Amino acid sequence: MNIEGVAKKFDLTRDTLRYWERIELLPAIPRNQSGYREYGERDLNWVFYIKALRKAGMSIEALVEFVKLYRDGNQNIAARKSLLVDQRQELLNKVNDIQKTVKYLSFKIDHFEDHTLNYENEKLAYDQEDDQI
Amino acid sequence: MNIEGVAKKFDLTRDTLRYWERIELLPAIPRNQSGYREYGERDLNWVFYIKALRKAGMSIEALVEFVKLYRDGNQNIAARKSLLVDQRQELLNKVNDIQKTVKYLSFKIDHFEDHTLNYENEKLAYDQEDDQI
DNA sequence: GTAAACCCTGGTGTGGACTCTAGGGCAAGT
DNA sequence: ACTTGCCCTAGAGTCCACACCAGGGTTTAC
Numbered sequence: 001m002n003i004e005g006v007a008k009k010f011d012l013t014r015d016t017l018r019y020w021e022r023i024e025l026l027p028a029i030p031r032n033q034s035g036y037r038e039y040g041e042r043d044l045n046w047v048f049y050i051k052a053l054r055k056a057g058m059s060i061e062a063l064v065e066f067v068k069l070y071r072d073g074n075q076n077i078a079a080r081k082s083l084l085v086d087q088r089q090e091l092l093n094k095v096n097d098i099q100k101t102v103k104y105l106s107f108k109i110d111h112f113e114d115h116t117l118n119y120e121n122e123k124l125a126y127d128q129e130d131d132q133i
Numbered sequence: 134m135n136i137e138g139v140a141k142k143f144d145l146t147r148d149t150l151r152y153w154e155r156i157e158l159l160p161a162i163p164r165n166q167s168g169y170r171e172y173g174e175r176d177l178n179w180v181f182y183i184k185a186l187r188k189a190g191m192s193i194e195a196l197v198e199f200v201k202l203y204r205d206g207n208q209n210i211a212a213r214k215s216l217l218v219d220q221r222q223e224l225l226n227k228v229n230d231i232q233k234t235v236k237y238l239s240f241k242i243d244h245f246e247d248h249t250l251n252y253e254n255e256k257l258a259y260d261q262e263d264d265q266i
Numbered sequence: 267g268t269a270a271a272c273c274c275t276g277g278t279g280t281g282g283a284c285t286c287t288a289g290g291g292c293a294a295g296t
Numbered sequence: 297a298c299t300t301g302c303c304c305t306a307g308a309g310t311c312c313a314c315a316c317c318a319g320g321g322t323t324t325a326c
Binding site: 049052053055056057077080081084085087088091092094095097098099100101102104105106108109112 | 182185186188189190210214217218220221224225227228230231232233234235237238239241242245
């Protein structure tokens with residue numbers, strides 16, 4: 001599949017795909033005889049993966065790291081797997097953060113008219129056990 | 134409380150606080166006779182609120198919008214409340230997205246050695262019902 | 267009363283993640 | 297054969313969210 005097709009399929013711009021490749025967020029895409037990029041199955045997997053994790057808020061750094069491990073050979077399977085596990089954990093942490101904020105919002109919504117509130121009360125609502133604001 | 138105190142309390146830099154104020158992400162902070170910012174109870178609430186929502190990944194745009202509604206008077210209480218509700222909904226959507234990605238990662242982790250996978254299979258794991266992508 | 271440690275504004279700098287442009291090659295239809 | 301519409305690279309431009317000055321006033325500690 002050519003770059004246009006991939007761009008459409010995943011709703012990205014061609015420029016973004018080229019950019020990702022340049023910073024090694026994607027592996028080097030094979031070229032046809034005219035030098036055009038020809039995305040294979042594996043490359044589409046990467047695009048899908050990268051896009052999902054970017055949307056979920058993963059840093060590009062972490063992803064580059066991961067791609068590098070793949071690029072550098074099949075050696076360190078354990079390392080790669082544990083990176084996946086780490087990434088999952090980071091996402092779970094993020095979910096946790098957001099859910100705290102949801103609680104905080106819910107509290108504000110429920111007490112919307114109550115103008116005596118201050119953020120100390122709200123902090124309470126936001127997080128009962130965590131002492132660092 | 135002066136700017137240094139607020140910065141320390143919320144683990145932000147003075148620059149960030151001034152920046153937020155400039156782009157109207159915070160209301161105009163009252164000044165003392167020397168022109169120094171003097172943060173009140175309400176302002177601390179804002180800082181807390183903004184910081185939490187930023188950390189949760191809310192766009193600055195959406196937050197500026199919200200602050201504006203407050204700034205423009207006490208009129209539209211309903212509008213303000215519904216904005217809170219909207220923001221909560223956005224966060225819930227985000228949680229949903231991330232959880233999809235977590236599922237996807239879990240799938241990859243579980244099938245780590247299985248090289249016959251392609252992103253079509255993974256798409257299945259990623260999201261059973263959503264047909265886009 | 268003076269040095270250190272704050273505060274202010276206005277402006278410039280920075281890093282990240284694209285986005286666009288220029289200049290040129292290839293492909294497909296007419 | 298020629299127009300249209302892709303593709304390429306290299307490089308410049310943009311926007312965001314700060315971070316970092318410079319130049320100057322103020323407050324606090326000695």
